[in-house]
Each structure stands twice: as C-alpha cells, then as structure tokens.
Amino acid sequence: NAGVTQTPKFRVLKTGQSMTLLCAQDMNHEYMYWYRQDPGMGLRLIHYSVGEGTTAKGEVPDGYNVSRLKKQNFLLGLESAAPSQTSVYFCASSQPGLANNEQFFGPGTRLTVL
C-alpha cells in the first residue's frame, strides 16, 4: 500500500497563478484533510471531507477550494496564488471509528509563491 500520496512535491508559482494539489489514498478512508504548515504555527486545517462529494471549511479556508469527486482523491485548488500562501501543504486521511481517528499523512507539497 502506498498510503497517502501527494503531487507535486515542489512547486513555484507567480502571484496570481492558479494550481491544483492532488492527494490520493489507497486505504479506503472516508475522511480526508488538507493542512498547511508554517514555521511556529503547527498545522492548520484548510478544508476537510467526511465522504465522497462532501467538503467543509476548516480553520483557514480563504483563498482555497477543494473537491472530493472520488473517495480516494482530495484536490486542493488555489485560484489566484498570493505570497501568503507560501507554505508546506499536507494531506491526511482517517477512518471514523478506527484507531481512535488516527490520521495518516502524505509527504507534503512545498509551495512557494513569488
């Protein structure tokens, strides 16, 4: 099992450009999450999904959109990138009622917005 994978691993954007980050999991988990990690601020939840076709806002959703068209995939979109979105983005998944809601993390995407 690959677990949780993220593409791309690195990306550099110019202000105003758009991009989509892809997260895929092969564990048949219902829940998926997108976090951003900034120095000294831990992980902050951007959006999450409790099942195929559903999404919800997290702590810092502004400037991001998500879609969960297939259970195994969770896409994070930036419509018009800003320097404040320079960060490391982590995707995670979990299964309700299993392992006390332990989350499984991808390796991260390092995004720089110039």
Added chain:
Amino acid sequence: AQSVTQLGSHVSVSEGALVLLRCNYSSSVPPYLFWYVQYPNQGLQLLLKYTSAATLVKGINGFEAEFKKSETSFHLTKPSAHMSDAAEYFCAVSGNAGKSTFGDGTTLTVKP
C-alpha cells in the same frame, strides 16, 4: 471546542538524558490524543496514541506518554535521548469528524 498547548517551542537535551515534552489539552468530550514526529522535509509520523485503555501509553522508538485527566496533560517522555530523536514533535487532540487540533510543535535538539 478543543485546543492543545505545547509548552516550550524548543527543547535541548544531551544524548542519554531524559526527554520530556509537555502537552496540555482541552476538550469538551473524552479526548483522543496523539503524538506525532516530523523529521526534516518529511510528513508527520504517529509516535503513539491514547486509546483510553491505559493511562500510560507506549509508542515507537522508546517513547511513552501518560494521560492525566486531572491535569489535562499528555506529556511525552523518553528515558534516554538518542541523536536520531532530533525532530519536531506535535501533540494533537481529535474530536468531531475526526478533525484534529495540533499544537504549535516542539523542536527537540539532542547534543552529543
């Protein structure tokens, strides 16, 4: 609402010394508690989790944590630090919809 406070953003110990990383939480329901470790340029890896079966939880790499409800704490310890333990450590509490709230992290430095 749930929250996590990690006391000390940086902890430095000598190799072979006790490691103590502090975590306090607040939760309106019985919490699920976790410690994760992050090595440079990698994702988060689970160290251990509180399952309510036992208050002393043993994890990987010789780490353990004790759940103390009266103190709302879940501190992480290791009797003897190794150079390979140098990393960033995150405490997390899980609640509604499996959403986890993470602490700001503690960077552990191990001196030779």
